[in-house]
Amino acid sequence: MELLLPAAPWLMAAAAIVSAVACIAAWSAVPWQGRQAALIMAAVMLTIALTEGDALTGLVFGAVLLLSAMLGTMGVRGTPSAATCCHRALVSLVMAICSFESVSGSTTGGTGAATEVAVAAHGGHGLNGVLSVLVLVGVVGVVLWTIVTEWFVAPVHHGRTARLLTTESWAMVAGVAVMCLGF
Numbered sequence: 001m002e003l004l005l006p007a008a009p010w011l012m013a014a015a016a017i018v019s020a021v022a023c024i025a026a027w028s029a030v031p032w033q034g035r036q037a038a039l040i041m042a043a044v045m046l047t048i049a050l051t052e053g054d055a056l057t058g059l060v061f062g063a064v065l066l067l068s069a070m071l072g073t074m075g076v077r078g079t080p081s082a083a084t085c086c087h088r089a090l091v092s093l094v095m096a097i098c099s100f101e102s103v104s105g106s107t108t109g110g111t112g113a114a115t116e117v118a119v120a121a122h123g124g125h126g127l128n129g130v131l132s133v134l135v136l137v138g139v140v141g142v143v144l145w146t147i148v149t150e151w152f153v154a155p156v157h158h159g160r161t162a163r164l165l166t167t168e169s170w171a172m173v174a175g176v177a178v179m180c181l182g183f
Contacts (some may be wrong), residue, residue, distance in 0.1 A: 008182025011048035015175030016045035022168035023088075029161045031081050037072035037088040038168065040064060041095065045175065055103045062099030069093045080156045084165060087145055091172045092137035098179055101131035140178040146173045 005011070020042035023030050030038075051057065057128050069092035078083045146169050157163050 002093075005178065005182035008178050009045075011178045011182065013042075013045040015050035015171045015178065016042040019168045019171035019175065022164045022171065026149045026157075026161050026164040026168070028098060029081070029098050029157055031076060031079070031085065032083045033072045033076055034081060034088050034101055037068050037085070037092055040068040041088075041092055041172075041175075045055065046096070053102075056094065058103040060101045062096045062103065063176070065096035069096060083149065083153075084169070087149070088171065088172065090145065091142055091176055094135060094142060095179065097131055097134050097138060101129065101135060103128065104131060133181060139176050142176050143173055146170065155183045 002118050016038075020038040023035055023038035027035075044065060048061065053061075069089040072089040072092060073082075076082045150166060150169065157165060
């Protein structure tokens with residue numbers, strides 16, 4: 001697999017680790033659902049950076065991220081943390097879709113120039129599938145959600161906690177943007 005941005009896995013892992021550290025540092029402001037989502041994303045991105053991965057690994061990572069996204073919103077409805085937990089869940093979902101997309105692209109079995117073009121286009125899975133569109137829409141959604149939340153919505157938290165949650169939010173945006181651009 002040829003990466004469009006060779007350092008993408010390490011940049012994604014670094015962004016996920018920054019996000020997880022900020023989330024853990026804001027401990028009391030983040031429910032367990034949010035902390036698990038941040039830690040799962042960091043663990044998956046670090047594992048992706050350390051290993052090359054294959055179709056089975058992508059499938060497992062996608063399933064873990066999907067489960068984490070579902071757990072990330074469980075029981076937070078109506079709480080002050082609901083929006084940030086849903087934001088984390090959306091990031092997990094986008095990363096899960098990208099993992100599933102890599103599995104669908106790696107099982108095509110194509111050879112030759114067409115496969116080389118697909119590999120160079122978006123991490124070996126092309127930009128022409130439904131999953132690719134979902135990844136791109138998800139990344140744009142995460143970026144827009146972060147911009148609107150940070151610039152136009154009254155903050156729920158103040159001081160150190162607000163700064164930590166802002167850092168976490170922008171680190172997640174950086175991670176999914178690098179994921180989308182790099183693969």
